[in-house]
Amino acid sequence: MAHLTPVLSAHWDAERSWTLPVYEAGGGYRGLRKALTMAPADVLTAVKESGLRGRGGAGFPAGMKWGFLPAPDGGPRYLVVNADESEPGTCKDMPLLLASPQELIEGIVITSYAIGCHHAFVYVRGEVLHITRRLQQAVEAARAAGYLGSDILGSGFDLEVTVHAGAGAYICGEETALLDSLEGLRGQPRLKPPFPAVAGLYARPTVVNNVETIASVPGILRGGASWFTSMGTERSSGHGLFSLSGHVTRPGQYEAPLGITLRELLELAGGVREGHELKFWTPGGSSTPLFTAEHLDVPLDYESVATAGSMLGTRALQIFDETTSVVRAVTRWTEFYKHESCGKCTPCREGTYWLLQVLQRLEAGQGTSADIELLLDLCDNILGRAFCALGDGATSCITSGIQYFRDEFEAGTHTPADVLFPPERSSVFAYTPRSAQLAGVQR
Amino acid sequence: MSVDHAPTGRAPGQQHRAGYDEATRARLAADAAAIIARYPRERSALLPMLHLVQAEDGYVSPRGIAFCAATLGLTTAEVSAVATFYTQFKRHPNGTYTVGVCTNTLCAIMGGDAIWEELSEHLGIGHDETTPDGAITLERVECNAACDYAPVVMVNWEFFDNQTPASATALADDLRAGEAVRPTRGADSVCTFREMSRVLAGFGDGRADEGVGAGGPTLAGLRVAQEHEWTAPAYGDEATDTAAPTSGQPDAGGSGAGAPGAPVVGGEQSSAQRTPTGGRDASAAPRARKRASDEAKES
Numbered sequence: 001m002a003h004l005t006p007v008l009s010a011h012w013d014a015e016r017s018w019t020l021p022v023y024e025a026g027g028g029y030r031g032l033r034k035a036l037t038m039a040p041a042d043v044l045t046a047v048k049e050s051g052l053r054g055r056g057g058a059g060f061p062a063g064m065k066w067g068f069l070p071a072p073d074g075g076p077r078y079l080v081v082n083a084d085e086s087e088p089g090t091c092k093d094m095p096l097l098l099a100s101p102q103e104l105i106e107g108i109v110i111t112s113y114a115i116g117c118h119h120a121f122v123y124v125r126g127e128v129l130h131i132t133r134r135l136q137q138a139v140e141a142a143r144a145a146g147y148l149g150s151d152i153l154g155s156g157f158d159l160e161v162t163v164h165a166g167a168g169a170y171i172c173g174e175e176t177a178l179l180d181s182l183e184g185l186r187g188q189p190r191l192k193p194p195f196p197a198v199a200g201l202y203a204r205p206t207v208v209n210n211v212e213t214i215a216s217v218p219g220i221l222r223g224g225a226s227w228f229t230s231m232g233t234e235r236s237s238g239h240g241l242f243s244l245s246g247h248v249t250r251p252g253q254y255e256a257p258l259g260i261t262l263r264e265l266l267e268l269a270g271g272v273r274e275g276h277e278l279k280f281w282t283p284g285g286s287s288t289p290l291f292t293a294e295h296l297d298v299p300l301d302y303e304s305v306a307t308a309g310s311m312l313g314t315r316a317l318q319i320f321d322e323t324t325s326v327v328r329a330v331t332r333w334t335e336f337y338k339h340e341s342c343g344k345c346t347p348c349r350e351g352t353y354w355l356l357q358v359l360q361r362l363e364a365g366q367g368t369s370a371d372i373e374l375l376l377d378l379c380d381n382i383l384g385r386a387f388c389a390l391g392d393g394a395t396s397c398i399t400s401g402i403q404y405f406r407d408e409f410e411a412g413t414h415t416p417a418d419v420l421f422p423p424e425r426s427s428v429f430a431y432t433p434r435s436a437q438l439a440g441v442q443r
Numbered sequence: 444m445s446v447d448h449a450p451t452g453r454a455p456g457q458q459h460r461a462g463y464d465e466a467t468r469a470r471l472a473a474d475a476a477a478i479i480a481r482y483p484r485e486r487s488a489l490l491p492m493l494h495l496v497q498a499e500d501g502y503v504s505p506r507g508i509a510f511c512a513a514t515l516g517l518t519t520a521e522v523s524a525v526a527t528f529y530t531q532f533k534r535h536p537n538g539t540y541t542v543g544v545c546t547n548t549l550c551a552i553m554g555g556d557a558i559w560e561e562l563s564e565h566l567g568i569g570h571d572e573t574t575p576d577g578a579i580t581l582e583r584v585e586c587n588a589a590c591d592y593a594p595v596v597m598v599n600w601e602f603f604d605n606q607t608p609a610s611a612t613a614l615a616d617d618l619r620a621g622e623a624v625r626p627t628r629g630a631d632s633v634c635t636f637r638e639m640s641r642v643l644a645g646f647g648d649g650r651a652d653e654g655v656g657a658g659g660p661t662l663a664g665l666r667v668a669q670e671h672e673w674t675a676p677a678y679g680d681e682a683t684d685t686a687a688p689t690s691g692q693p694d695a696g697g698s699g700a701g702a703p704g705a706p707v708v709g710g711e712q713s714s715a716q717r718t719p720t721g722g723r724d725a726s727a728a729p730r731a732r733k734r735a736s737d738e739a740k741e742s
Contacts, residue, residue, distance in 0.1 A: 137651035167529035184489035245590035252663025
């Protein structure tokens with residue numbers, strides 16, 4: 001049986017886990033103490049050798065990203081932590097920050113030390129009030145204890161951290177849109193290159209990393225690169241939070257080595273809800289192509305998931321059983337992308353609008369026989385042509401949904417999705433849908 | 444925000460006014476100065492300042508926009524352009540509580556759609572509408588990163604996990620009756636929209652220690668690991684005294700600790716794709732190259 005490896009989640013059950021003394025008692029800030037005895041370049045090397053890859057979805061090697069910063073020119077360099085967790089299905093960073101925000105703060109100090117940054121930012125989504133409180137308090141507590149501010153732990157290294165709350169925009173999870181938003185602008189993506197490493201926040205060299213990525217750094221310093229690579233696969237090293245949600249007996253956060261399979265995770269989580277079977281799932285959020293029961297044994301590492309036709313993304317494993325209408329699920333995700341499209345580029349702005357029009361009529365059972373080809377054609381005109389990854393992501397669930405469940409889309413030409421798949425069979429509680437009540441239909 | 448949802452009239456005291464009275468303006472100016480001081484460049488203060496305006500007026504008011512513009516040296520059009528981009532910035536007075544039902548796919552299928560239908564009918568209002576008593580503004584919200592607690596309802600962006608139509612309507616009734624409600628994972632009670640906005644502007648309310656660290660699903664994997672006595676590999680530093688003395692002296696040739704200016708960073712950092720070109724650092728050559736490559740998709 002595959003073993004779990006709680007690292008980030010190891011002390012989440014501690015009384016007042018979010019406070020600094022509890023974090024220190026669990027070994028917190030040992031990684032920083034170790035790092036401060038090393039040259040910054042050696043810290044960078046340790047992270048490079050660990051093979052830590054971005055945990056925010058793209059999987060770009062963190063050490064390499066840091067290494068892209070140009071040589072110091074005397075001006076400021078920034079670290080910006082992406083805590084704008086909004087990808088549908090993704091729910092790992094928010095519980096981490098609620099339970100143990102100091103993990104992130106320690107990672108920020110180490111990373112800043114490695115890259116020569118003296119002012120770091122945490123861009124947290126605006127829709128998580130208590131997490132914002134915990135982050136603000138964590139920064140204050142760390143400063144009071146000498147982990148932030150000037151001459152950190154007597155090392156001579158200075159660092160300030162600013163917690164910045166967003167205001168409700170999925171697109172700000174895209175790193176350059178996030179930077180524009182942090183600069184006080186509409187959150188729209190920038191043309192790349194230049195990449196943030198060269199011209200990021202205020203056009204200065206900037207590293208943008210996800211919460212879990214940065215929170216994984218202290219452990220690498222404590223245990224060394226070989227400790228980290230003792231978990232996971234050769235090219236997808238280390239531990240990661242796998243977030244199971246949906247039709248699963250015990251949904252939640254399961255921290256495991258990369259390369260674990262859904263079959264193994266489901267076993268630990270009590271399986272698909274009783275009396276039902278797996279129909280489709282997302283390996284890494286709604287922007288990653290759907291998988292089905294035939295993918296239960298795909299190792300959940302970057303390479304294997306890509307080879308199987310999807311992306312590891314954020315390890316947001318949304319599980320749907322046989323009661324679920326693929327057309328309904330896909331239509332709702334598309335509604336999301338249409339709503340969150342920033343409007344900057346035409347393929348995404350117009351494309352998501354028209355995708356939704358077509359999908360809504362299919363969901364209502366009023367589609368035409370040409371609609372599936374129309375959807376695929378629209379997707380073909382968005383994928384690879386949109387300004388940023390949002391547009392690409394919008395097409396994933398549609399093309400993969402049609403690939404695996406074409407007959408359900410075809411049924412959308414004559415039968416509404418809620419007739420084929422009554423929604424009350426999918427919900428966790430019993431109820432009678434309004435539409436059925438109004439029609440006086442007994443289902 | 445849709446244009447066909449015109450404001451449904453303003454209650455007394457909510458009229459647009461030309462500006463703030465002197466005392467209010469001075470107070471806001473002091474808050475704005477504290478916000479601006481957090482950033483290397485003052486325009487970065489705009490989002491928190493718009494949260495601050497909402498803390499004062501309950502929405503992004505015309506006078507609030509004018510205040511932001513005057514403080515940051517922007518035009519009101521520039522401020523409005525930003526305010527209209529973000530869904531949390533309200534263009535008409537918000538209720539005391541924003542009640543948001545997650546109707547993104549996972550929550551919707553787990554029962555969020557049923558909760559939405561029930562709540563919308565119960566309150567007699569639709570998306571982005573406010574009850575006549577000004578207590579509740581109802582919203583369909585997007586994924587709020589609590590999928591393992593689906594279906595989720597947010598009240599002033601505090602988590603109410605594992606909801607049902609009955610629990611959600613009871614919650615709404617309590618809010619309208621002025622009863623205290625307790626989030627599943629959050630503070631001990633829900634604050635008002637204005638109080639919340641002030642926290643989002645970066646002014647803590649001293650309530651971070653309230654509530655739990657984690658709910659059941661957050662700990663699901665940890666519990667399984669504990670049951671099986673599974674742990675991650677040992678770090679190897681466990682024997683060290685927790686209060687190990689801090690090394691103030693990095694390795695020779697190391698960080699340049701104590702030296703003024705940026706630390707001396709390793710030679711590896713010279714592996715930038717190109718040397719910076721100064722200024723806004725967006726030279727024409729990479730721009731032209733971008734079109735012909737997939738580089739823009741990286742990271």
